[in-house]
Amino acid sequence: MESQTGESMAALSEGMERMEARLEAAAALFERAAALIEQQESERTGEVRKIVAAIDSGREAELEKKLEAAERQIAELRAQIEAKSETPAQSARRTVPAATAQFLAKQGISTLEAVEAGALDAALNGLSLEQRIAVKAQLLRAGVVS
């Protein structure tokens, strides 16, 4: 029961994350489109609403901020990758759904640290093609197989 609740919560949060990413992408697209329309209109008429004869220190600061954020993100991703390569089992435990882990355990794969391709195929033999793909995709996401 608990595992089912946890699973559905994980699926829900995954769905929310996906939705958030899509919304962010859509918002960025809208912003770009609006800027483009404004620029096209301005190019057509040759009119510029406001110009200031000071160098764009605001833009420089904004770019610096973006660069800093990007560098931080890269560092975080690197750290994650390193952590993943050091402890694949931990990350697998974090992300492989409990039902999948239980199913694999029933098939004789009790540890997810190093799953051999042959053993995995043998374990998944009884499943339909779609189920096999789903399980492998989950393991792939978890970094258990590559």
Next chain:
Amino acid sequence: MRLEAMAVNLPEVAAHPNRAPFTGVLTLVDEPSTRPPSGARGHRVIFTRKAALAALPSLLGMAVDYAPSWDGHDARRKCGIITAADVGGSRLHVAGYLFAKDFPEVERQMRQCPPGAMGMSWELADAHVEDMRAEIWTLTRATFTGAAILLREKAAYRNTSFELAASRCRSILPRTAAQDGADAGATRRFREAGSTALRGRTTRKEETWNHRQAKAWPR
């Protein structure tokens, strides 16, 4: 050298505590900016002489502002007013007053900074660009909406300047409120050759002034 000038006549008050006269070079005309101005989408700009002259009336009475970091504009920090402008050669000179009592930090900065460290920057609205695909935009029409005092290195035009007058004492005749009211808001426009007109006064103007003053006394 050709010179085109325009000024607002403000009533003069000797040693006004809140007026610190300044002069400066706001921009260069018919010359490309040293760096792209903000809002020009990365293009350097040329402000044509014709456009600058046409825009001179819009410059008079506009405020000068400053940012505490001296690196740009802050339209909400208006610390002075432009009362005169002229285009001499390739330079657009301006003159006016700082509100020195209200903004002592501005006067302090001007007095303490090394000579030539400060410059100026304009703010234009409704600018018309001849060809927006050109590498350097040519501004053929614009309206001045303000100016800023800033570090010269932060200005799009490196050859701008800003200087406070050494003394606050300007002229000198005590004037009545009626005289001030009669003269305030008047504009003068003149064209001369080979002179720096902003600081000088013609004899004719002095005569007019004396005449007005004489007429005002009996009242």
